[in-house]
Amino acid sequence: MADTIPAYKEVAVVFTSAFTGGVYITSVAFCYRWLLFADEGWKLRKRISWMIVAATSVIFLLNLVYPVISLRRVMGMVKLLKDSPEAHYTTASWDRVLRCTSADVTALIADCILIYRCWVVYERRSVAVIAFPVILWFGGLACTILEVYFEIAHDQNPEIGTQVWRGVNVSIGPAFALIPFLGLTVILNCYLTYMLMRRINAMAKSGESAIAWQLRYIARIFAESGVLYLSITVAQLAAWFTPNNIAIQILSLINIPVTGIAFNLVVIRSAQLRAEQEDPSKAAEEDGVSKIQFKYNQTSSTIMTPV
Numbered sequence: 001m002a003d004t005i006p007a008y009k010e011v012a013v014v015f016t017s018a019f020t021g022g023v024y025i026t027s028v029a030f031c032y033r034w035l036l037f038a039d040e041g042w043k044l045r046k047r048i049s050w051m052i053v054a055a056t057s058v059i060f061l062l063n064l065v066y067p068v069i070s071l072r073r074v075m076g077m078v079k080l081l082k083d084s085p086e087a088h089y090t091t092a093s094w095d096r097v098l099r100c101t102s103a104d105v106t107a108l109i110a111d112c113i114l115i116y117r118c119w120v121v122y123e124r125r126s127v128a129v130i131a132f133p134v135i136l137w138f139g140g141l142a143c144t145i146l147e148v149y150f151e152i153a154h155d156q157n158p159e160i161g162t163q164v165w166r167g168v169n170v171s172i173g174p175a176f177a178l179i180p181f182l183g184l185t186v187i188l189n190c191y192l193t194y195m196l197m198r199r200i201n202a203m204a205k206s207g208e209s210a211i212a213w214q215l216r217y218i219a220r221i222f223a224e225s226g227v228l229y230l231s232i233t234v235a236q237l238a239a240w241f242t243p244n245n246i247a248i249q250i251l252s253l254i255n256i257p258v259t260g261i262a263f264n265l266v267v268i269r270s271a272q273l274r275a276e277q278e279d280p281s282k283a284a285e286e287d288g289v290s291k292i293q294f295k296y297n298q299t300s301s302t303i304m305t306p307v
Contacts, residue, residue: 013249016254017257020258024261024264027265028056031056031264031267035052035271051116052267055109055112055113055263056263056267059110059256059259062103062105066256069095072095073095097151097152103255104143104147104181107181107185107233107259108140110229110260110262111133111140111188111189114133114188115130115133117196117222118133118192118196121200132191136187136188136191139180140184140188146177182233182237186230186233189229189230189233192226193226193230200218200222201215203215214273217273218270218273221265221266221269225263228258228262232254232258233255
């Protein structure tokens with residue numbers, strides 16, 4: 001399971017990773033701004049959605065795993081080249097474990113928040129709506145545990161994990177555990193995106209024109225973020241069935257920041273919508289911006305409350 005791309009091709013891998021990471025860092029800065037501060041100025045919100053802040057922070061820390069490991073690797077190679085020019089640098093086994101785990105946990109956190117948002121949109125009334133994605137989520141968790149086990153076991157005994165499906169590229173990483181994980185992630189996100197679109201569009205049809213416009217905009221936010229998340233997941237899934245190791249390397253590196261960008265875009269764009277529609281003098285009294293709650297007023301007309 002060693003890295004098998006030529007050294008000169010790593011320039012493309014590093015450049016793509018650095019560029020995507022820079023875009024992600026920018027999105028994190030905007031995300032924290034809308035989560036922690038009022039819509040106008042830099043006054044802290046009276047009520048903050050700490051669950052979304054915590055999820056954003058954990059994903060941010062997980063995004064630091066790859067740069068830290070890469071920096072450690074470069075420093076180790078330089079030191080080895082200085083001390084023993086003829087020696088070959090060997091990547092530590094726990095480096096691969098950390099890389100795989102951080103990528104999977106990032107996806108699991110993003111999927112968990114998406115499940116919660118779907119439950120909120122359905123007014124927390126129907127557990128049946130989220131039963132199927134919850135089962136898929138636990139399946140992804142099981143795949144993550146299996147992936148970590150095979151990474152550790154393969155490092156101790158190279159014979160473990162060598163029997164895999166025909167046509168799957170296993171020269172990089174534990175594809176035999178990652179493939180079902182990616183498949184479950186794709187199915188989960190397709191299902192949740194469909195359920196969100198179905199619910200929001202149904203409520204938009206029964207609401208007033210101004211409210212309907214806001215609902216359709218929220219639906220577009222979820223759809224566009226979902227497409228971004230699904231695109232990188234599907235591309236990574238497809239890459240494992242090709243012999244192109246550089247594609248696997250690039251997609252694996254940008255998978256975490258792209259997932260984080262898609263997650264942050266929901267927060268940022270929902271906050272911008274709220275700021276445009278509401279009185280700025282009341283913005284500081286609002287709750288977090290990443291949960292969308294639907295409820296009915298006394299006249300039975302549908303209203304949307306970003307909370």
